[in-house]
Structures are given as structure tokens and as C-alpha cells.
Amino acid sequence: MITVADIEKLFHDLLGRIKNDKLRQQVVDTWLLGCQEGGWHSVADLLKMPFTLLTDTKGVNFIEHTIAVTEGALALVKAQSDTYARMPYEVNSDRLIAGGLLHDVGKLVEAEPDGKGGYRISQSGKCARHPVSGSMLAARAGLPMEIINIIACHAKEGEGRPQVLETIFIHQADFATFDPLVMLNKGQIIR
Numbered sequence: 444m445i446t447v448a449d450i451e452k453l454f455h456d457l458l459g460r461i462k463n464d465k466l467r468q469q470v471v472d473t474w475l476l477g478c479q480e481g482g483w484h485s486v487a488d489l490l491k492m493p494f495t496l497l498t499d500t501k502g503v504n505f506i507e508h509t510i511a512v513t514e515g516a517l518a519l520v521k522a523q524s525d526t527y528a529r530m531p532y533e534v535n536s537d538r539l540i541a542g543g544l545l546h547d548v549g550k551l552v553e554a555e556p557d558g559k560g561g562y563r564i565s566q567s568g569k570c571a572r573h574p575v576s577g578s579m580l581a582a583r584a585g586l587p588m589e590i591i592n593i594i595a596c597h598a599k600e601g602e603g604r605p606q607v608l609e610t611i612f613i614h615q616a617d618f619a620t621f622d623p624l625v626m627l628n629k630g631q632i633i634r
């Protein structure tokens with residue numbers, strides 16, 4: 444069984460940077476709920492799960508992806524705030540980190556082992572993509588709508604929709620991990 448301590452260990456550094464205790468707890472609660480609902484019983488299984496079924500991830504797993512996207516979004520914000528004489532908008536770092544850690548949490552119920560060493564879209568995933576199922580998990584854990592906007596709108600579902608600032612940064616960091624793999628797999632990277 445995956446425990447609170449397991450989730451806290453996986454995301455230790457980033458969770459520690461969330462200042463609001465309640466928000467930090469709700470992030471962990473949402474992950475636990477996703478593991479329970481999705482039938483994930485060990486951390487080893489989570490570390491084997493590819494972060495997407497849409498392209499070959501070349502071994503990049505779901506946990507690595509979640510951390511890389513969150514760190515990437517933080518770095519994008521830092522690059523601007525360290526460079527601009529005056530930052531034109533204020534990014535909420537608690538919201539950015541919580542949203543980053545949760546943006547793909549719905550994949551815990553969207554994907555499942557196929558029994559042959561691979562993974563497939565689950566019945567839940569056929570019914571609702573991870574931005575939808577992740578939003579539902581987060582709502583059950585009591586997260587505010589601004590965090591749910593990050594989950595709901597970080598992918599194509601969010602195109603052209605109003606977004607909190609943090610959604611924009613998570614979206615860009617997310618696609619910076621996804622597009623290179625898609626293009627690599629399609630032979631579209633110029634060397």
C-alpha cells in the first residue's frame with residue numbers, strides 16, 4: 444500500500460517548498476486518493492509507469508515527469524523575476540508547486556497496467572481524460588478552484604480558456620518535456 448510517508452518521500456523537496464500547511468496536506472491527500480482509486484499499490488509500480496501513453500517516453504517515468512514539470516515551471520518564473528526590472532505579474536509559488544505536483548494526478552486513474560508488462564488507458568480514462576479525472580480527485584481532497592484550473596487547463600482542454608497565471612507556466616513546462624519526445628519519435632529533430 445502506498446502511504447502518506449511514501450508520497451512525502453517521493454516529492455520531499457517540492458512539498459517542503461509549499462508554505463501553506465493545509466495546501467501541502469491536500470496535495471498529498473490527492474495523490475493518495477489517486478493511488479487508491481487507480482489501484483497503485485507500490486512506489487516501485489509508480490516509478491515504472493511512463494508519464495504518457497501518447498509517445499515513447501524513453502524511460503522517463505511519471506514521478507520524474509511530475510518533478511521535472513514543477514521544477515521547470517519554477518525555473519521559468521525565476522528566469523523572468525530575476526531578469527525583469529519589474530515583474531509585470533505576480534506568480535503564487537505555493538499554487539505553482541501544488542499545481543505542478545497535481546497537474547497529471549488524474550493519470551493514476553487514466554492509465555493501468557495491461558497485464559503484459561505495458562500500460563493501457565483504463566475504463567475511467569476512456570470516460571474522462573486526466574485533466575478531468577485529476578480535477579475530480581483534487582476537488583474531493585478540498586483543493587481550491589485555482590489549483591483545479593491548473594489541473595483542468597494544463598493540456599489541450601485549457602486552450603483558449605481563462606487561466607490562472609500558474610496554469611500557463613505549468614502548461615509550457617509540461618510541453619517542454621512532451622514535445623521533444625514526440626518529435627524525436629517522429630524523426631523530426633534536426634541534428
Ligand SMILES: [Fe+2]
Binds near residue numbers: 508512546547617
Ligand atoms: Fe504532464
